[in-house]
Amino acid sequence: MSPAHLIEHARQSGVVLMLIGERLTWSASQQPPPDLLALLRDNKPAVIEHLRQQQRAWLERVAALLDTTANDLLARRLIDANDMAEQYRTDPRHAAKLIASCPDWLALARVRGQFREQYARARAREPVLGSHPYKPADPTRRPAWAAARDALHRHxxxxxxxxxxxxxxxxxxxxxxxxxxxxxxx
Incomplete structure (x- = not known):
């Protein structure tokens, strides 16, 4: 049985599996069947890895919505292991909206906005490779691969x-x- 099927089987049996840090825990309203516990014990490393991948994918989506990286969210303690364990099954937009309303994030966004403005002004003064020295490059022209990449990423x-x-x-x-x-x- 694959880890995903085992986790789903546990959920249908009333057992909620959570990965907090490196520790796999479970909770249930009643004692789970012994055969389910034995399956979980025998497949524990695979279940842990599957849950870790699911949590990381969720965290990457939250980070993409906030235009940052997953490591940045973790380093700034805007998301921690308990958050990922509890929320990785929810829509990432909810977590991103909550983080975006956090005072720490708002202060960081202000600093990033100021940096981006300075960077944009500096880039505007730089000559664009391959363009005429007296004519600025057309900003509406982009390579086809960049548009395809952005469409793939957005989706x-x-x-x-x-x-x-x-x-x-x-x-x-x-x-x-x-x-x-x-x-x-x-």
Whole structure:
């Protein structure tokens, strides 16, 4: 039985599995069947790894919605192991909305906004490679691969719960966008 099927079987039996840090715990309203506990004990490393991947994928989606990285969220303690254990089955947009309302995040966003403005002003003064020295490059022209990459990223990371790029899992729409991106790559 695969770890995903085992976790689902446990859930249907009334057992909620949680990975907090490196520790696998469970809770249930009544004592689970002994055969289920034996299966969980025998497959514990695989179950832990599966739950870790699920939590990390959820965290990556939250980070993408906030235009940051998962490691940044963890380092700034905006999300911790308990949050991931409790919320990884929920819609990442809810967690992103909650984090975006946090005073620490708002202060960080202000600093990032100021940095981006300074960076944009500095970039505007730099000459663009391949452009005429007296004419600025057309900002509306982008390579086709960049547009394909952005479409794939918007779909698979930000909005589609069925897609999981780190493991190569894509829904039908995601596979079409991935194929289009791979065709466009330089």
């Amino acid at each position: 698979s990371v930000s909005s589609c719960p069925a897609c999981h790029p780190p493991t190569g899992r894509y829904c039908p729409t995601g596979r079409v966008l991935l194929a289009h991106y791979l065709e466009q790559q330089p």
